[in-house]
Every structure is written in C-alpha cells, then in structure tokens.
Amino acid sequence: MREDLKCEIIFRREIAPNQIELILKNRRLAQEARPGQFVHIAIENGVNILRRPISICDSFMENTRIIFEIKGEGTRWLAERREGDVLTLMGPLGNGFSIEPGKRAFVIGGGIGTFPLYKLCKTLNKPEIFLGFRNKDMVVMENEFSMTGNLHIATDDGSYGYYGFAITLAEEKIDGCDIIYACGPRPMLKAVKALAEKYGKKAQLSMEERMGCGIGACLVCVCKTTTGNRQVCLQGPVFDADEVIFD
Amino acid sequence: MNTKVNFCGIEFDNPVLTASGTYGFGLEYDQYYNISQLGGISVKGLTLKEREGNPTPRIAETYGGMLNSVGLQNPGVETFKSFYLPKLKAEKTCKVIANIAGSTVEDYAEMARSLRDTAVDMLEVNISCPNVKNGGMAFGTDPKMVETITRAVKSQAAQPVVMKLSPNVTDITEMARAAESAGADGLSLINTLLGMKIDVRTRRPILANNMGGYSGPGVKPVAVRMVYQVARAVKIPIIGMGGIMNGEDAVEFMLAGASLVMVGTANFTDPFAALKVKNGIIDYMRRCGVEDVNELIGAVKPN
Numbered sequence: 156m157r158e159d160l161k162c163e164i165i166f167r168r169e170i171a172p173n174q175i176e177l178i179l180k181n182r183r184l185a186q187e188a189r190p191g192q193f194v195h196i197a198i199e200n201g202v203n204i205l206r207r208p209i210s211i212c213d214s215f216m217e218n219t220r221i222i223f224e225i226k227g228e229g230t231r232w233l234a235e236r237r238e239g240d241v242l243t244l245m246g247p248l249g250n251g252f253s254i255e256p257g258k259r260a261f262v263i264g265g266g267i268g269t270f271p272l273y274k275l276c277k278t279l280n281k282p283e284i285f286l287g288f289r290n291k292d293m294v295v296m297e298n299e300f301s302m303t304g305n306l307h308i309a310t311d312d313g314s315y316g317y318y319g320f321a322i323t324l325a326e327e328k329i330d331g332c333d334i335i336y337a338c339g340p341r342p343m344l345k346a347v348k349a350l351a352e353k354y355g356k357k358a359q360l361s362m363e364e365r366m367g368c369g370i371g372a373c374l375v376c377v378c379k380t381t382t383g384n385r386q387v388c389l390q391g392p393v394f395d396a397d398e399v400i401f402d
Numbered sequence: 403m404n405t406k407v408n409f410c411g412i413e414f415d416n417p418v419l420t421a422s423g424t425y426g427f428g429l430e431y432d433q434y435y436n437i438s439q440l441g442g443i444s445v446k447g448l449t450l451k452e453r454e455g456n457p458t459p460r461i462a463e464t465y466g467g468m469l470n471s472v473g474l475q476n477p478g479v480e481t482f483k484s485f486y487l488p489k490l491k492a493e494k495t496c497k498v499i500a501n502i503a504g505s506t507v508e509d510y511a512e513m514a515r516s517l518r519d520t521a522v523d524m525l526e527v528n529i530s531c532p533n534v535k536n537g538g539m540a541f542g543t544d545p546k547m548v549e550t551i552t553r554a555v556k557s558q559a560a561q562p563v564v565m566k567l568s569p570n571v572t573d574i575t576e577m578a579r580a581a582e583s584a585g586a587d588g589l590s591l592i593n594t595l596l597g598m599k600i601d602v603r604t605r606r607p608i609l610a611n612n613m614g615g616y617s618g619p620g621v622k623p624v625a626v627r628m629v630y631q632v633a634r635a636v637k638i639p640i641i642g643m644g645g646i647m648n649g650e651d652a653v654e655f656m657l658a659g660a661s662l663v664m665v666g667t668a669n670f671t672d673p674f675a676a677l678k679v680k681n682g683i684i685d686y687m688r689r690c691g692v693e694d695v696n697e698l699i700g701a702v703k704p705n
Binding site for chain 2: 156159186197202203204205206212229243323337364365367368369370371372373374375376377378379383384402
C-alpha cells in the first residue's frame with residue numbers, strides 16, 4: 156500500500172533568490188525515487204487545500220532533496236518551514252525519465268527546470284549538460300552538475316557563461332547526441348521538440364501543469380498528446396517529445 | 403452501533419461515498435487504502451463517447467477551495483463497462499454509482515439504457531456540470547428540462563436514479579420538486595458553484611475556460627442550507643455534498659437531511675480524507691451516544 160509519508164526537514168537554505176532547498180528524511184521516499192519523479196506536499200496552514208507538486212532533485216540513502224521557487228501562498232508556507240519540521244507528502248509520484256543505456260545523452264534545462272535534471276545527470280554516463288538561467292545570480296548547482304558531465308551554462312543577459320539560450324549551445328554540438336532529456340519553461344520544451352525533429356533525435360520532455368490529486372484521479376493536469384489528453388501526474392510528467400502537442 | 407444506510411432500496415455499509423470527478427474510478431485511491439471500506443463511489447462523469455475535456459489550466463486554488471474546468475474528460479461508457487466496472491465489481495465490495503452526462507435528452511436516455519444490464523448499483527444524473535457547452539448546467543437550471551431528463555432516464559434505467567442538482571439557481575427546491583415529480587428516486591446536491599479567478603498581474607483568468615466550478619470547504623454553508631431546504635421540500639432521499647473535510651462536516655449534512663454524503667475536494671487535500679470522514683462519523687456517534695447513523699438524518703432542531 157502507498158502511504159502519506161512524514162518527512163523531517165533536516166536541512167534548509169535559500170539556494171538562490173526566492174529559491175529554497177530542503178533535504179527531507181524518509182527512507183522509503185529516498186529509496187523509491189527515480190529521476191524526473193515528484194512529491195505532492197500538503198500545505199498544512201489551514202488555508203490552502205491543494206497540495207504542491209515539487210520535483211525531486213536528488214535522493215540518496217534516506218534523504219531526498221527538493222528545490223522550489225516561492226510563487227504564492229503555498230510555496231511561501233513551505234519556504235518558511237525550518238529544520239526539524241515535518242512535512243506530509245505523497246510520493247514519489249509520476250513517470251520519470253527512462254534511461255537508455257549506451258546512448259550519448261544531452262540534458263537541456265532552464266531556470267527551476269534544472270533541478271529535476273540533477274538526479275538524471277547522476278544516473279547518465281557523462282552527459283552533455285546545457286543549462287539556461289536568467290542571470291548570474293540565478294545560476295545554481297554549477298559545481299554539482301559539472302561533476303556529472305560536461306556542463307555548459309547560458310544566461311539570458313550574458314552576465315555569466317554563454318549569452319543566449321542553452322538550446323543554441325546544444326544545437327552547435329548536436330552531432331554528438333543520440334537522445335535529449337529536457338525540463339524547463341514551455342517555450343524551451345517546444346524548442347527542444349523542434350530541435351529533436353530537425354535532427355532526427357529522440358527526446359524526452361518533463362511537462363508542467365497545475366495539479367489536483369497528483370495520482371491520476373481528477374484529470375486536471377493533462378498534456379495534449381498524439382494519443383489524446385494524458386495525465387501529467389500519472390502518465391507523465393515525462394513524455395516523449397514526438398507525442399507532445401504544443402499549441 | 404449501526405452505520406448501514408438503506409438508500410433507494412440499496413444497502414450502503416456506511417453513509418460515506420466519494421464524489422464524481424474527484425476520485426477517478428476508485429482504483430487510484432485503492433493504492434492508498436482498501437476502498438471497500440467506503441459506502442460507495444460515484445465514478446468520473448461518463449458520456450456515450452470518449453471526451454477530451456477542456457484546455458489547461460483546468461484548476462485554480464481559491465480561498466476556501468478551488469475552481470475546476472475539466473469539462474467531463476472521460477473514456478466513454480463502453481470502456482467503463484468493459485474495463486473499470488468489472489474490475490471494481492470483482493475486487494471491491496463498495497457500491498458503484500455511475501455518474502452520467504449528455505448533450506441531449508436522448509444522450510441521457512441512451513446512457514441509462516447502456517447501463518441497464520450492468521452491475522452498476524445506481525445512476526447519478528449530472529444535469530449540473532458548469533464546464534460543458536451543451537447540456538450540463540443548462541439542463542439543471544430549468545425545471546422543465548429537469549423533469550424531461552428525469553423522465554427520459556427513468557424510462558430506460560434499471561437502477562435507482564438520483565438527479566444531481568446545480569446550486570446555480572435562485573430556488574433549488576423548485577428543481578428538486580421537478581425531479582421528484584418526474585419520478586426521480588433520490589437527489590444529490592450540490593454540484594459546483596460557477597466561479598472565476600483572475601490573475602491581476604496578467605489580467606487573464608487562471609482557467610483556460612475562464613470560468614469553472616467552485617468546490618471545497620468554502621461552499622459548505624451554501625450546500626448545507628440547500629440540503630436543508632430540499633429535505634423539507636421533497637420526500638425522496640438526499641445525498642449531500644459540498645466541502646466536507648471531516649466527520650463533523652458530514653454529520654452536519656446528515657442533520658440537515660442527507661441520508662448519504664459524498665467527499666470530493668478533500669480527497670486532493672488528503673488521499674485518506676474519505677476514510678477519515680467515515681471514521682470521524684463513527685467517533686461522533688461514540689462521543690454523542692448515537693446508536694444508529696440513521697438517527698442523524700434530518701435531526702437538525704431548527705430555531
């Protein structure tokens with residue numbers, strides 16, 4: 156049986172402006188988590204009735220790491236938790252990335268969409284990693300990502316790394332790529348799909364939608380695909396790029 | 403202590419069911435607890451043909467609840483009959499209510515006909531969905547249409563027929579009486595209240611469909627009031643719902659006149675919500691010396 160897990164916060168810090176990192180202690184969660192999956196966290200402030208889906212950044216032993224951006228009341232409450240506080244959450248949920256061994260992997264991420272790619276990069280064999288951020292202050296986990304593969308950083312304003320989009324960098328090196336894994340803002344994912352099509356590469360995209368139940372019951376968070384509207388929380392969040400329809 | 407409730411001739415093990423649209427076909431939540439512990443489930447609203455529903459975003463959180471604009475996405479009644487229903491009936495003992503919807507009167511009749519020779523225990527007729535262009539709420543806000551659809555479904559149905567009423571009306575007792583006079587076996591209320599949320603930064607509504615159905619604890623006082631009014635206006639039994647978060651909320655609905663209750667939005671807050679509501683009712687009965695849950699139905703003492 157699945158459970159609503161109790162997870163103690165054992166570490167908390169603001170990793171970048173408005174972005175909070177928490178390390179949660181729960182053996183079952185850490186052991187079951189796969190790259191690209193998420194947790195559905197109860198906001199126990201007596202006001203917010205919906206949980207917040209947050210992607211898993213990493214997990215090891217009995218610890219799971221999540222990083223999220225403060226966007227509204229719910230994530231603000233979550234950001235105000237302290238070490239020693241206990242969160243209630245469902246997870247790990249969803250279908251994450253499927254690793255294809257032996258393939259030369261490109262990993263493309265943008266903004267807060269870079270976090271769910273970390274555990275993936277650790278699992279892959281020396282991927283080429285292309286991460287895009289707004290500016291120098293928002294560049295996070297640079298050292299950690301660079302230990303897992305060949306890291307290329309781009310910023311929108313040129314204040315750090317390449318001046319432009321991460322995907323432009325990826326296109327320059329596309330000959331060395333068999334498969335692309337991506338997570339980030341919707342326009343970026345749409346561009347990744349186009350890039351994959353242009354060069355005949357396979358790609359997996361982690362899609363984001365506003366969610367309800369988190370387990371496939373309410374049909375709120377659907378992604379338009381070639382086989383109809385599919386549940387992001389259950390059948391996703393990762394879909395093959397050739398299935399996803401961007402309007 | 404007795405928790406069994408006889409509703410339209412069907413014996414429910416306990417008065418707690420789950421509300422259509424919040425609980426899929428039950429199997430998702432069955433991974434968290436054995437759903438046979440509930441009185442029953444009302445499955446995702448079904449239509450004759452598969453439906454893709456509305457564009458996303460389909461959900462927006464609001465103070466005291468949420469808005470949804472799913473728009474009846476469902477795999478169609480045939481897939482329900484060939485896959486979900488047999489699985490539910492083979493593995494689970496809770497009652498299965500088929501929630502049915504349509505765009506025309508004939509659609510509703512055909513839905514009832516197609517479910518005649520199935521193991522479905524009861525039909526809940528959705529004439530109150532605020533998220534579809536044709537039918538839905540438009541049917542549930544006109545007493546003549548309520549009567550017409552009730553008659554059409556009753557003429558084809560083999561199971562008891564419960565009409566699900568919309569709160570988006572001036573006088574809900576008028577709709578309730580229309581359903582009763584046309585032969586409805588029971589009523590369920592309330593469906594969601596039509597609502598809207600606007601992002602003040604972008605000046606755009608959050609929902610792709612602009613408007614959606616409001617549910618959650620914020621609607622509870624409205625729902626309790628409507629159950630109370632309807633219970634006084636008709637003789638047929640009522641399934642009450644609208645913002646039930648715990649056992650005491652459920653007891654409130656029963657005191658107002660509901661024989662059964664449904665838990666909806668609370669399932670999103672806590673996957674165990676429906677089970678906790680059931681246990682909460684039992685706790686209340688113990689605390690207050692209530693031997694039979696049926697004693698609670700309509701037992702409010704108005705001032």
